[in-house]
Amino acid sequence: MALSPQWLDELRMRTTLSAVIGRTLRLTKAGREFKACCPFHNEKTPSFYVNDEKGFYHCFGCEAHGDAIRWLTDQRGMPFMDAVKELAAEAGMEVPAPDPRAAQRAEKRASLHDVTAAAQDWFVGNLKSADGAQARAYLGRRGFSDATIREFGFGYAPEDRQALKRALGKFDEPMLIESGMRISVEDKEPYDRFRGRLMLPIHDMRGRVIAFGGRVLDPEGKPKYLNSPDTPLFDKGRTLYNLHRAAPAARQSGRMIVVEGYMDAIALANAGIREAVAPLGTALTENQIELLWRQVERPILCFDGDNAGQRAAMRAIARVLPMLRPAHSLAIVRMPAGKDPDDLIREKGVAAIEELLARPASLLDMLWEFEKAAAPLDTPEDKAGLKARLLDHVEAIQHPDIRALYKRELLERFSALAFPPRPPREFQPRGDWKKGNFRQPAPALTPEARASLTRAMQGGARDALTRAVIAGLVRFPDQILRHEEALGDLARRDQNVGSAIDLLLEAAETLDLSAQSTISLERGLPAPPEKAHFAFLDEGTDPGDAREDLAEAVSLLVERPALEAALAAATARFERDPEGSIAEQTRLRERLLALNERLKRFGRRKAAAIGESES
Template structure:
């Protein structure tokens, strides 16, 4: 029996770089090796091999694994063949298999034979004279011959014993165990799929493990429109995603994975050129399926039909995902126009319309807010209190404490703005202690009103800023200094980005001073903001503080429009940075604690994102300065 301990010993005795180096040219890079990825075409190396950790990883396509995975994915061996070959090289004896486990494996292999034979029979029936109705239906869907062949469409004839006759070489018991026949008490078994258009459901290796069938005869009003195989030794519908074996390679190229409601939607999307598409199989998205999606992309897109059932499905997915959320892993959600499914939308408006819809996917928290806000009338204080209670109940389901805190704060802010629309917002309550900031955004003929600066300077105010933003000087870096200098130079942007900056953790105290000035009747002018900083004992940033970043918005002769756009980009980077760093820290701590393949992959993805972030920052600063 292959125990985890024995497999770990096998991995330890195998030098991964030597194994991979037999077929891939590796170059030493510090404590790792690098190469152009053998799993996809690339010109610059993004494939790394780490002997200490025993993993390889490609930052380009996401290929990842250990020595055994290399032998199965790259060399094409089965798991046991890979283990036997590595064990022979390492001088280890492979333990004898447990008799019961060996029998279970033998049964699975035999059931695979049954399913392959059934698939061949279904395909043959589609082109036979009896498959006319199925062919006519497919003609209405507009699928081309390549799509029909690629997805393996077939036809199950309308006879209760047709499959038994066609697959007579297999025992009746095997056909029943494979889910192809139904056994009932005191009656002869009969075919499960009759008079239906058939689609094979395949596992991650592309082997047929189940079937889905769409009814073709309208007279059978009591029969379900779609019928899937039951759970079998091969098929667990809660742990299977339709089309994953085709969608995963496509997702590595596009960087996204789309989840639709049914397998016919998957086929329609693939026919329109969107191949990174999967579907659950007759159930709401399960925790296991969400985790499967996250192994391939961090933010899968869930695409639901634009009706009430689609909204309910979206909410079920949201509540299922909340306890699982972790840094950098969530869901994005799309609702199609009312009354349309993916096939309808593509037929009516084209593939570009579908791409536009996918591009407008909403975050999980946005959908959570909208669904609960619109779920019930909100006329009375009790109604509104119920909304808050429902929102906070969802927050309590989030197991990650950092994410739960951020959700609680965001939803409470949204609730306050919605529940008290006639009251002045927190930005308008200066002088009455109603909120931390106040807008100085009253306009007169398009000009900012000028008011004398009233600078709060009490010890209590300073203590509050220190507790929120840290002591003066903490968190200082060239990006922060450049953004502060930009806000002083273009002060009207301070109000525009105040709320986002106020929610950003670990900002240095000079941001707090500028934001707190909005609580007073302060003129948004460069000289006034400079005076505010100086009166609080904080100097405006000097050029030396951001000498490494030559942003265009700090140039003397830059155009206002371009400078505002570039400063906004820099602020967005500043806001994004602590979230990314917190996610990387959490992933690193998790990997050090668990040291699993999945934790390593998460850590490596976030490290790469951090490197990309730093590269974007350098490129933006250089590009903007050069073009200003």
């Protein structure tokens, strides 16, 4: 019976290893692991550890290592299929029925392994021959030691289009094509995929060669790096280069490093940092992230310092956000501009890269810094765009607690950026201070100013929210200067309330905020008819909550016209260049719809508050 690797992985994930081992061996909790005296050799001090998160046991004394299936076969002496059936029954999984075609495919995989193993031996031999002189010179320039060259299996593929075919003549042509070693084209003779390249084998977790990567040696050659295609042996989205070597090293160091390419992983290993892996020509996939999390909870991304490297890091962040779960995330190291790990090691030594790896940025920090630097932040529209981008990322997070914590942290950072604390004003004594009146009098509005505010409150403002915000600022004048930039933008956009806002800003300049002054309104202003719909105008609302509610109302008030203006501009550009701006229009419309939803939620929240107060 042939069981697919995917099915066996699912079985392992559904099995609690400590529960299986604990039936026949007494385990003691040790942090996140369990420990015991090893059952495979005599010892008095426990060196046998079981890790449920990573799904394996390991003895540091005799090097016994395996998963739940291996435990049943090695410790209890069960046949492989009996062990699988017992675990499957406990996990509620059905063992696949015998499938002759699956067995045939398994046999073919074994045959393809023979092809890749033979090709690897041939590539290694070529490197040592006269034809491999250029490849050996390149390795010398990279500073790779002989031990590293042997360990990673460097080889060489000659330029001849039929050289591999002749060397591996014992294998049929279809098998060479299916293994990815040869390319078949219509009406022409198949030819070798790898030619004139420095060759590197790609292994599975059992250390078997399943594919190859080749680096061009001719400076004019393209592409620079060439990988095997997907085959029955090789799925690049489910494979991490060097994982079979890096995983044992990661168990010792407690960290796993993800670099951009396999030459970077080899450079780190050459410098003594052996727990490095690399994706294979694709952005980091969900399957690869899960592979990393089986080794460590917080892998470190260490991508190049150029723009492409930073974009790759952000693609990885976007991919991992929906997958975040407690204690599992990513950390990010930002390389110096224009440098990759190999460059940094050669120029400044391994200590320089270790220093960076010792203080990686968190995923949240990297997300904030990237979006903050993605566009200028000169106008309220720019800042509103930053907030929208941050919230888009937050919405991608599936875990509710993590999503809420990310939202709170990012919005706090945004508020600190958008509304920085104003510097303390220079103290100017007033006449009343000389008379012993140490509380600054409340500024009174002139009849003309009061009339201007009254007009705005009675309908000059374009909608209820604008009128309510003006009334809220009169009630909480200490919030006026906090929103000075946003209010100034609103005054420029809406001439009907411009003079009223200018008057509020002018009055706020004279407030003694430490004495909690208010604006003197003599007989007061007329309340907007919608007063009951806004909690910040309700006398019964906690002042702190009212101020936060008012801040959200100001934000909504400013964001909407900014988005409407941007959409109008994009629509105008669409008439001149339809293809160039349709995506921009779509994005702006989506953001406008999201803003309208926020406005609706804001209104519903007020309605709920009314119902509670009336009941």
